[in-house]
Amino acid sequence: MIRITNVRVELGGSPVIRDVSVEIPAQRWLALVGPNGAGKTTLLRSLAALVAYDGHILLDDRDVRRMRRRELARLVAYVPQQPQFPADMAVGDYVLLGRTAHLRPLRAPTSVDRDICAAVLTRMGLMTFAQRRLGTLSGGERQRLVLARALAQQAPVLLLDEPTSALDLGRRVDALELVDELRLERSLTVVSAVHDLTLAGQFADTLALLEHGQLVAAGSPTEVLREEVLGRVYDTTVRVIEDAGQLVVTSQRWGSWAREEIR
Amino acid sequence: MTASLPVRRQRRSATPTAATGKGSRQVGLLPALAGAFALLVVAVAIGLSVGAAGLPLGTVWRAVANHIPFVPHPKVARVDDAIVWQIRAPRVVLAAIVGAMLAGGGATYQGVFRNPLADPYLLGVAAGGGLGATAIIVSGGSTDLLPIAAFAGAVIAVALTYALGSTARWDTGVGSPAVGNISILLAGVAVAALFTAMQTYLQQQHVTTIQEVYGWILGQLTLASWSDVGMVTPYIAVAAVVLVACAGRLDVLRVGEEEASTLGIDPARLRLILIAAATLGTAAAVAVSGLIGFVGIIVPHTVRLTTSASYRVLLPVSMVAGAAFLILADVAARTVQAPAEIPLGVVTAMLGAPFFLYVLRSRRAREALS
Numbered sequence A: 001m002i003r004i005t006n007v008r009v010e011l012g013g014s015p016v017i018r019d020v021s022v023e024i025p026a027q028r029w030l031a032l033v034g035p036n037g038a039g040k041t042t043l044l045r046s047l048a049a050l051v052a053y054d055g056h057i058l059l060d061d062r063d064v065r066r067m068r069r070r071e072l073a074r075l076v077a078y079v080p081q082q083p084q085f086p087a088d089m090a091v092g093d094y095v096l097l098g099r100t101a102h103l104r105p106l107r108a109p110t111s112v113d114r115d116i117c118a119a120v121l122t123r124m125g126l127m128t129f130a131q132r133r134l135g136t137l138s139g140g141e142r143q144r145l146v147l148a149r150a151l152a153q154q155a156p157v158l159l160l161d162e163p164t165s166a167l168d169l170g171r172r173v174d175a176l177e178l179v180d181e182l183r184l185e186r187s188l189t190v191v192s193a194v195h196d197l198t199l200a201g202q203f204a205d206t207l208a209l210l211e212h213g214q215l216v217a218a219g220s221p222t223e224v225l226r227e228e229v230l231g232r233v234y235d236t237t238v239r240v241i242e243d244a245g246q247l248v249v250t251s252q253r254w255g256s257w258a259r260e261e262i263r
Numbered sequence B: 001m002t003a004s005l006p007v008r009r010q011r012r013s014a015t016p017t018a019a020t021g022k023g024s025r026q027v028g029l030l031p032a033l034a035g036a037f038a039l040l041v042v043a044v045a046i047g048l049s050v051g052a053a054g055l056p057l058g059t060v061w062r063a064v065a066n067h068i069p070f071v072p073h074p075k076v077a078r079v080d081d082a083i084v085w086q087i088r089a090p091r092v093v094l095a096a097i098v099g100a101m102l103a104g105g106g107a108t109y110q111g112v113f114r115n116p117l118a119d120p121y122l123l124g125v126a127a128g129g130g131l132g133a134t135a136i137i138v139s140g141g142s143t144d145l146l147p148i149a150a151f152a153g154a155v156i157a158v159a160l161t162y163a164l165g166s167t168a169r170w171d172t173g174v175g176s177p178a179v180g181n182i183s184i185l186l187a188g189v190a191v192a193a194l195f196t197a198m199q200t201y202l203q204q205q206h207v208t209t210i211q212e213v214y215g216w217i218l219g220q221l222t223l224a225s226w227s228d229v230g231m232v233t234p235y236i237a238v239a240a241v242v243l244v245a246c247a248g249r250l251d252v253l254r255v256g257e258e259e260a261s262t263l264g265i266d267p268a269r270l271r272l273i274l275i276a277a278a279t280l281g282t283a284a285a286v287a288v289s290g291l292i293g294f295v296g297i298i299v300p301h302t303v304r305l306t307t308s309a310s311y312r313v314l315l316p317v318s319m320v321a322g323a324a325f326l327i328l329a330d331v332a333a334r335t336v337q338a339p340a341e342i343p344l345g346v347v348t349a350m351l352g353a354p355f356f357l358y359v360l361r362s363r364r365a366r367e368a369l370s
Helices: A040-047 A069-075 A091-102 A111-123 A139-152 A169-186 A197-203 A227-234 A256-262 B008-013 B029-049 B057-065 B078-112 B125-138 B145-167 B181-205 B207-217 B226-245 B247-253 B257-262 B267-289 B295-306 B311-335 B344-361 B363-369
Strands: A002-011 A014-024 A029-033 A054-059 A076-079 A157-161 A189-193 A206-211 A214-219 A238-243 A246-251
Touching (some): A002 A040, A014 A040, A014 A206, A014 A214, A029 A169, A029 A197, A040 A189, A069 A091, A076 A139, A076 B257, A091 A111, A091 A139, A091 B247, A111 A139, A139 A169, A157 A169, A169 A189, A169 A197, A197 A246, A206 A227, B029 B057, B029 B078, B029 B311, B057 B078, B078 B226, B078 B247, B078 B267, B078 B295, B078 B311, B125 B145, B125 B181, B125 B207, B125 B267, B145 B181, B181 B207, B226 B247, B226 B267, B226 B311, B247 B257, B247 B267, B247 B311, B257 B267, B295 B311, B295 B344, B311 B344
Parallel strands (some): A029 A206, A076 A157, A157 A189
Antiparallel strands (some): A002 A014, A002 A054
């Protein structure tokens, strides 16, 4: 269980997150949604203790700020929006970085660590790439690889910042299906920042809609993905269509009739 | 579970294929270390054998054997023994220790600052050591004090850089005010400029000693003795152990400080430990050898390009290769214009400058700098 209570973050003197409170039950998927600048990434970074904040973030009743980095990395794996991939690092070595928090001080990875990484690479379909250098991988392969590194951490909480931003539509669905399968397989709690509202509604159990750093709505996809709320928050005309039991969120283009009316 | 990631020593046999990646060029720690040690053995043999006295190889080896416990001690003329053991051997050993430290320090700074062009003098060791040495030379102080003053100057300069750099606050724009590499680097530039200006001022005020000051600045091992070896070994040994022990952590830093912290590293603490160890060792090296440039850049990059970019391999192998390189450079320094000696810093720079340009133009440097 992750409990976020009255969290407030200021960057450069300006509030970016304002008194956000939300609870995420274990093994569930919470998607943070909202327009650009709403504070999705900052809230995720707060969960990873990467930014200073007021309020409380408790992970199983333990304050994440009070944990040592090594301890937190065993509980929370974070996939940033733009991970860094040293071009000359081998894929296998990159995934082994995920074992850092499990290594004994000043010790090299053991055969157990290598086995765990090999299993993760196999699960992600990347084992044949183990000795390739990162500079030779495609965007989709990199996306899976950074997920593999996070899984190698064996942390029960997975934070994903726009995990599919670099992928085409087909690969986006594949990647999120994979996250969902892994969540169920490994009993993970997933918190992700997602731009695509349709995908967020299809995969997450709960959505938290942010606007200007404030929590505007939280609940199931049907509770949050409502035309009037989204239209106001995104400042555009939004259609929410139910199709085969799933919600599809689209924006409506300003047609020539609208332009005429403005004139 | 049957699958496992291959350990590094198995990689050399891996054939680069479409699956393994074209040019993956990863050499494991053991083969790379074996190669570097082989080079070191050859360098030591050349270093002990080559000199003005023109001693036969057999005499050299008998003189060496005379000082190795638990082996038969053959007869050697006292003068030959003195040439080999009192003149050449300490010089070779000191060159090895200094070369290892400079190469290890360079590799460490390149990892900590994620900058392929960083060298062990980056944070003011050279400027501080130079000021300390110059102060002793121009004041006519005992030459025994010169290494102590150079060591103290180097340590003070880096401590000042770190203190000023780490108290500067930067708003990263994405999080809380962070202490960053940039502020430390900029503080290093400022401190080095200040110390260099003070050294230049002292130099200009005492022009009669300018040749002596330049002799020290350009680096030399002419007066190397076993007492020098004994003096620097504890510092450099401690530094080397810390750097090699932290090599795996440097690999984690390669993905950036923020990602490294989410993987379980405390980047600021690691940086402090590595800078402290590298400074301690480099300052000790500078104290006995003066300022020998380029070793910290040439050697790690050569190792990186020929073995592996992983610091678990790069750091220890660079130290062994650095030892071999400086022994050979010193042989060149004392033989090319014998009986005169070329300053060691000139030899390493003449080899290093073209290599430096090559590194600057390399794809890897561009990737790392981008």
